[in-house]
Amino acid sequence: MSTIDQIDFRTFRKLELKQHGRAYKILNGALKNPYVLIAPAVIIALGTTVFALIFCIAMSFMKWDLIWGTIEFVGFYNYKYIFTDTLFLTSLRNTIVFMVVAVFIGLALKVVVGVFLNKNKPGHNLVQTIMFTPYIIATVAIATIFRYMMQPTSGVFNLILSTLGLPTSDWYLGAQTALMSLAFITIWQGMGYGVLIVVSGLRSIPDYVYEAARLDKSSKPNTFFRITVPLLSPTLFYLLVTSSVAAFTTFDIVAMMTDGGPGTSTYMLAYYVYMQGIRFMHYGRAMAASVVLLLITASLSVANFALAGKKVHYQ
Amino acid sequence: MAIVMQDIKKQYAGTSAPVMEHFDLTIEEGSFTVLLGPSGCGKTTALRMIAGLEEVTGGRIFIDENDVTDVDPGERNIAMVFQNYAIYPHMTVRGNIEFGLKNYQIDKEEINERVNYVLDMTGLSEYADRKPSQLSGGQRQRVALARAISKSPKAFLMDEPLSNLDAKLRIQMRTDMIQLYNRLKCTFIYVTHDQTEAMTMGTDIVVLYKGMIQQHGTPQEVYNNPSNLFVAQFIGDPGMNALRLSDGGYVGFQPRLAQFGKSENGLNLQGTVLTNEFMGHDCMITVDIGCGSIVMRRRETRKVGEQVSLFIPQENLFYFDADQNRTGTVQTGEVVSVFHVDD
Numbered sequence: 001m002s003t004i005d006q007i008d009f010r011t012f013r014k015l016e017l018k019q020h021g022r023a024y025k026i027l028n029g030a031l032k033n034p035y036v037l038i039a040p041a042v043i044i045a046l047g048t049t050v051f052a053l054i055f056c057i058a059m060s061f062m063k064w065d066l067i068w069g070t071i072e073f074v075g076f077y078n079y080k081y082i083f084t085d086t087l088f089l090t091s092l093r094n095t096i097v098f099m100v101v102a103v104f105i106g107l108a109l110k111v112v113v114g115v116f117l118n119k120n121k122p123g124h125n126l127v128q129t130i131m132f133t134p135y136i137i138a139t140v141a142i143a144t145i146f147r148y149m150m151q152p153t154s155g156v157f158n159l160i161l162s163t164l165g166l167p168t169s170d171w172y173l174g175a176q177t178a179l180m181s182l183a184f185i186t187i188w189q190g191m192g193y194g195v196l197i198v199v200s201g202l203r204s205i206p207d208y209v210y211e212a213a214r215l216d217k218s219s220k221p222n223t224f225f226r227i228t229v230p231l232l233s234p235t236l237f238y239l240l241v242t243s244s245v246a247a248f249t250t251f252d253i254v255a256m257m258t259d260g261g262p263g264t265s266t267y268m269l270a271y272y273v274y275m276q277g278i279r280f281m282h283y284g285r286a287m288a289a290s291v292v293l294l295l296i297t298a299s300l301s302v303a304n305f306a307l308a309g310k311k312v313h314y315q
Numbered sequence: 316m317a318i319v320m321q322d323i324k325k326q327y328a329g330t331s332a333p334v335m336e337h338f339d340l341t342i343e344e345g346s347f348t349v350l351l352g353p354s355g356c357g358k359t360t361a362l363r364m365i366a367g368l369e370e371v372t373g374g375r376i377f378i379d380e381n382d383v384t385d386v387d388p389g390e391r392n393i394a395m396v397f398q399n400y401a402i403y404p405h406m407t408v409r410g411n412i413e414f415g416l417k418n419y420q421i422d423k424e425e426i427n428e429r430v431n432y433v434l435d436m437t438g439l440s441e442y443a444d445r446k447p448s449q450l451s452g453g454q455r456q457r458v459a460l461a462r463a464i465s466k467s468p469k470a471f472l473m474d475e476p477l478s479n480l481d482a483k484l485r486i487q488m489r490t491d492m493i494q495l496y497n498r499l500k501c502t503f504i505y506v507t508h509d510q511t512e513a514m515t516m517g518t519d520i521v522v523l524y525k526g527m528i529q530q531h532g533t534p535q536e537v538y539n540n541p542s543n544l545f546v547a548q549f550i551g552d553p554g555m556n557a558l559r560l561s562d563g564g565y566v567g568f569q570p571r572l573a574q575f576g577k578s579e580n581g582l583n584l585q586g587t588v589l590t591n592e593f594m595g596h597d598c599m600i601t602v603d604i605g606c607g608s609i610v611m612r613r614r615e616t617r618k619v620g621e622q623v624s625l626f627i628p629q630e631n632l633f634y635f636d637a638d639q640n641r642t643g644t645v646q647t648g649e650v651v652s653v654f655h656v657d658d
Contacts, residue, residue: 206399206401208397208399208401209401209403209404211368211388211395211397211401212395212397212401212402212403213403213414214367214368214387214388214389215366215368215388215389215393215394215395215415216389216414216415216418217387217388217389217390217415217418217419218389218414218415218418219418222418226414227403230405231404231405233405313404313405
């Protein structure tokens, strides 16, 4: 007897169907069909993602006027428009710079802190709790707090820097420093989560491997790069893929702190999509830009799997 | 090379009592010494201290008359095989063996030569480029052995290396291990809780219990001449039966030397057969003698529930004093109960 039969039995008891009745046979047949069983999940998935995706791609070839309620096929016009739009190209450049900084510096920091916390067990729980907190705070709140703290004239950041006799910065209000300020906040915000993942990855490396390395006269750096990093690679790869996609779709911190400014120095792709669609009502352009964004994040993941994925050692 | 542990004390941080104290052990050069004992007796701790993986709380360790107490594991000229193999999961078989050799800065040609030699010796040549996940348990164990051999160490330390293998493979590897020892002729220190492994492989057995050495001798010595009741009951398959006597001493006898029948000259017992396990060559028979049950191994069988008389000839009786130490004097008194050391 399979489990399905047992489930059937209970279901039909509730429905008070006679075991040999016609309704029983139909329902019984249907419930033994695997496609019927996965239908609810499939319908939800289709409705929320696949339909939205197809709608988005379709609309990127249209000119959609909300006021007159007209939809007109315009071919690649929207794509032509955005690829000749300096603002879009600036957004693309900013996004790439932001991603590279936030992902790679972020990842390196997460590994360093993770290794440190893994070795220092007493303070570990407290520090990890403190570090994880930003992850559960809404970005809106974080942005508001950092606007105060990074304020060039009255913020605590510059106060500390000047007290220490170090050069101060314009932070998010300077055209040169705004993008990096946002990257800094993003790294800070994701630190706790990343460290949590890194520490659990480190914990899954058995002690005896390190003992074998000690007996093999491996120096500490050698052990780190030849043993720890390869064995941590599935964890690092996961963080690489998820954080690069997250960085590429960054929106809220831009909207809350800089509105893409000063000038266009922090204009990023997701913000561009938002502005085109919600502010300027150019739905076609917004859809075209989001299709580009989708293609970039998808190919980024594919590239990650193709390049870094080969070096990942799954045990 | 001789390995000497001198007045060793070991206490783990955060515990109130040391796991071993005033521990002295000398392991002769070229011996196959087995550290044998039940779990928690300190055998693995002792081995790990020799390896340098565990720090000593007090005392000194000498390898070849050099004080290595504060020397790194990699500098002690030893190799270790772990219970769970401890091979690097992300490296190929070849990579696993090369890793250590590279750290010792041996030149490339010699590394290649050594790797090929040990791969050939352990029969792993065709698996050289495989990852450990593609190997069976026995093959992984051989990788661990190959890695140890490649370093041509002065001593091999082995921590229950066969206990993760299935029964048949274990017996096969046991034979391989003895051949390896005969071929390499260097010091082997082998930790196990399996007395059969100890008896079959070792040239010397060190029986440990509660962090103390109970007896150090050849397999014949510990089997035929146990120095106390613990050794007597731990060695053997199964170990000795022991009976507590009313005068405080104990009398023990090996299961194979108890016979059915009665005798003028010996210890006579009576009881009911509880179980009768057929072992092939003979049977393991449990007999309830009223104050507990004893085990005998005989070729002749008795039915379960049958009343039996049995005796042990005087010359096959071992006597132990009230402190459970072996004594030459005959202990007298009525049999009070059947005794097991771990009770």
